[in-house]
Amino acid sequence: MTDKPSSPARVSLEDVALRSGVSTATVSRVLNGSTTVRQSRREAVEKACEELGYVINRAARTLASRRSMTIGAVVPTLATETFSRPLATFQQKIHQSGYTLLLANSNFDPDTELKEVNKLVEYGIDALMLVGNSHHPRLWQRINQQALPCIQTFTVDRHYPSVGYDNEQAAGELAAHLLALGHKVFGVIVGTPPSNDRVSDRITGTRQALSAVGLTLDDANLFSRAFTMNDARQAMFQLLDGPNPPTAVICGNDLLAFGAMRAASERYLRIPNDISITGFNDYEYAEHLEHPLTTMRVELDKIGARAAEYLLAALNGEAIQRQTLLKPELIVRGSTGSAPRPSR
Amino acid sequence: MTDKPSSPARVSLEDVALRSGVSTATVSRVLNGSTTVRQSRREAVEKACEELGYVINRAARTLASRRSMTIGAVVPTLATETFSRPLATFQQKIHQSGYTLLLANSNFDPDTELKEVNKLVEYGIDALMLVGNSHHPRLWQRINQQALPCIQTFTVDRHYPSVGYDNEQAAGELAAHLLALGHKVFGVIVGTPPSNDRVSDRITGTRQALSAVGLTLDDANLFSRAFTMNDARQAMFQLLDGPNPPTAVICGNDLLAFGAMRAASERYLRIPNDISITGFNDYEYAEHLEHPLTTMRVELDKIGARAAEYLLAALNGEAIQRQTLLKPELIVRGSTGSAPRPSR
């Protein structure tokens, strides 16, 4: 309809130069903290910036300098501590080195992940953080084409830089704990498609531990689309109503375990007398639940810190170890106990 | 040390033009979905893009078009559903209109908030979402200087666009519920400095409800720096050990209420017989806690949706209502009950 109410033409670097009586080159030098500018001029420039309310235009800077000073990260979701916590650390670390975080979600979908990475590349990110090692086939192609420093988190990968732990081994430890308690029938509730590398590794680890003692995991006892607490609760009901109700249920994270425990309680099952349930990650509330949760403690902050460390080193051309292996710790609490007598 | 291993000069729009035998203008038209390009040329351009692995340079586009197609948001933290949930909706909505979210955290600090907003402006955001209405004095100055469409969330504000609810009234309702149950001594555990507008409104609301019946809130019973579950737990211990132990404790959100309940249980207090505890927001797990939580349900998704709606309309120059008032709903569950007899 009408014209914008005289939006006062945005202040540019040239305006600052004019006002402070120096060249644009000198203003640029001051802005970038060059030490070769005479004190008096520096102050004049700073004064002019202040008076004019100057805000640098990063698009122009990025275009001219061919560095954006941003780092991209694509995580499945922020709706869980699993990713929000390491990301907070990551963000803080890169911030200290003057970088800004550009964040995107994949929703556990490789196609979406690829799209988001492409977008981040469009924005000119200088480096990239990913989760897991199972991506769209064209993802690494793009990253390599752009010669983009990149690290994968929550995984170990022989080919590409990574920081994480061995999901297979972690799952094995958890299964071993339950097997030692005499459990024979297992259930699994996880929150990502089995195509997901971390989850499939965990399932493999569980299966291996079982088969080592002559047991198997019934496919009917494997639920893999539970994201919320309530999803897990419903999955648990299905397990309990299924053909082969388990006495031990392994959940993908502590929130899912919380939901599973609720379902068990609603069915008047006693924890851990009638049923044992395990989580993963050791969220803050895990020890405070009605039935304190047996879980694997993962150093979430360290994942974020190490990822940042690696990328910053890579950006500076410093040599740094490409793979970092963390070791989760089994925390045994009240949600697991001896298998019930095979009464009925 | 050594040169970068021949990073293959980034493919530019000009490369695409050369390869497909058209001008850069035509390539740009194709990229921007102009309908005035002959089909054959369009296809040639698309083919060339594909073959060359072309990725647009958004810095250049932003500089030339003077629109970044990004929208900024500054929230206190992502570590709580309170902000991560509306943000997810917000993100989704603006995405549908072709905008990208640029996200920043303020950590509840106005200075940090101002810094982050400045940075977002540097990135050339086309619009901005904020939380609350108590900001650094220079914040609105900057926003207005840039003529930036902006909306405040979780608050109602007569002067600026906003979407939220009346914190004072919500707190009043909660207090009224507890007063009706006969409680006389109150405690408050919140997670933001009292300088915070939402929190101070809530405290005001609580105090008003109390004074209306001749009661007061003991300053010693007000804790305002509890962010994590454990913080709330410690705060609760202090309340219980303090000079004026409350029979009703009002918590800033459901997580804090969870922590407070734990502390009460650890002191062998029965909920709600010995002590009543309330939350805020009605997180998914609130009804599933050992003591199902009495809380205020807030339409978190709607906050994000409406914020997006407003900004998109503003960007299109459409007229749209500037203020939106939501109405939280009191959800009464098992964590609150009649005040204990004044026995001891």
Added chain:
DNA sequence: GTGAAAGCGCTAACAA
């Protein structure tokens, strides 16, 4: 130390 000037890769008149 400082300035002049040539781009960075794209969009948007304007002309054809």
Added chain:
DNA sequence: TTGTTAGCGCTTTCAC
């Protein structure tokens, strides 16, 4: 329908 061309606001040689 398409091409030419002049910037967008900054950084960065290269002289001085």
